[in-house]
Amino acid sequence: MTGNPDESLTIDTHHHILPDFFWQATENAHAPVGGLAPLRWSKEASISFMDDAGIDVAVVSLSTPGVHTGDSAKARALARRCNEFSAELVHAKPDRFGGFACLPLPDVDASLEELSYALDVLGLDGFVLFTNSNGVYLGDPVLEPVFEELERRRTVVYVHPNPSPNAVAHSLGLPDNLLDFPTDTNRAVAQMHYANRFARTPSVKYIFSHAGGSIPHLAARFAIIDEMGFIAGGEQRGAAADMFRRIYWDTALAASDPVLRMLRDVAGINQVLYGTDFPYLRRDLAVSSKQRILQSSELNDSEGRHSRGQCVTPFSAPIPSFARCDLEGK
Numbered sequence: 001m002t003g004n005p006d007e008s009l010t011i012d013t014h015h016h017i018l019p020d021f022f023w024q025a026t027e028n029a030h031a032p033v034g035g036l037a038p039l040r041w042s043k044e045a046s047i048s049f050m051d052d053a054g055i056d057v058a059v060v061s062l063s064t065p066g067v068h069t070g071d072s073a074k075a076r077a078l079a080r081r082c083n084e085f086s087a088e089l090v091h092a093k094p095d096r097f098g099g100f101a102c103l104p105l106p107d108v109d110a111s112l113e114e115l116s117y118a119l120d121v122l123g124l125d126g127f128v129l130f131t132n133s134n135g136v137y138l139g140d141p142v143l144e145p146v147f148e149e150l151e152r153r154r155t156v157v158y159v160h161p162n163p164s165p166n167a168v169a170h171s172l173g174l175p176d177n178l179l180d181f182p183t184d185t186n187r188a189v190a191q192m193h194y195a196n197r198f199a200r201t202p203s204v205k206y207i208f209s210h211a212g213g214s215i216p217h218l219a220a221r222f223a224i225i226d227e228m229g230f231i232a233g234g235e236q237r238g239a240a241a242d243m244f245r246r247i248y249w250d251t252a253l254a255a256s257d258p259v260l261r262m263l264r265d266v267a268g269i270n271q272v273l274y275g276t277d278f279p280y281l282r283r284d285l286a287v288s289s290k291q292r293i294l295q296s297s298e299l300n301d302s303e304g305r306h307s308r309g310q311c312v313t314p315f316s317a318p319i320p321s322f323a324r325c326d327l328e329g330k
């Protein structure tokens, strides 16, 4: 911890756990998630990495593929086990860990039950949702009851990519983390915007991984669609430009000067959160990511302080460290 009340906390909002039982339930040894096999995960490895990288708090989440790989009963059980594991981790070290709970989407009833359990019983801090779950994207009307509840509970929703359900997307001889993950993030953001999912959930605080895929680069296209008005529902939806400035975008695998410049222009630097993608990104690159942001010529001093993890708005109570961050940031 920094120990200095004048310094903001560095919070890693994109930090994965891979407990052995999750690995065994979801991992195909011949096709590691995204094309990269991460280091074996442990709580000690997370803390060692955080200490080396200068991270005060990591908000942990599952990574791809989430808990639902086709069997709803197994997904429900795996979600419960993962969420209880995360809660145990957070409660053991509340000064170092927060936790995003997972949901067994696209099973709506099971997800509503787990949503309540994760918040009311386990006290977790929000939810990790995947861009698609078995091909069901987050703007799909079938998920409306889940988003109504997320809105009612005013939750933080952190969106992580999943592989596209389209087989052609995986036939190019490229790892998913190069092109397919960012592209699936684009699909999720665009569908959520134009299906008015964002508009109907004004109290939900959304964080999108990896600077939103290449969504910020597409801002001009969104603006043209606004201008031409050819997708219904524009009055409720509002302008895409405002959506870009409402959402939070993390820096995992996206902390280069051109990306920071674009995020500043399209979203505003106050919407940029620090994320590492631990343990998927090679450790030395992840460790140096904070310094790369701090040294970026794209940021002035106060912006650098913000981007290194002063994730102010999405997290208020109940985590004391985040409440402290909130006081410092506003």
Ligand SMILES: [Zn+2]
Binding pocket: 014, 016, 063, 160, 209, 277, 280
């Ligand atoms: Zn990730």
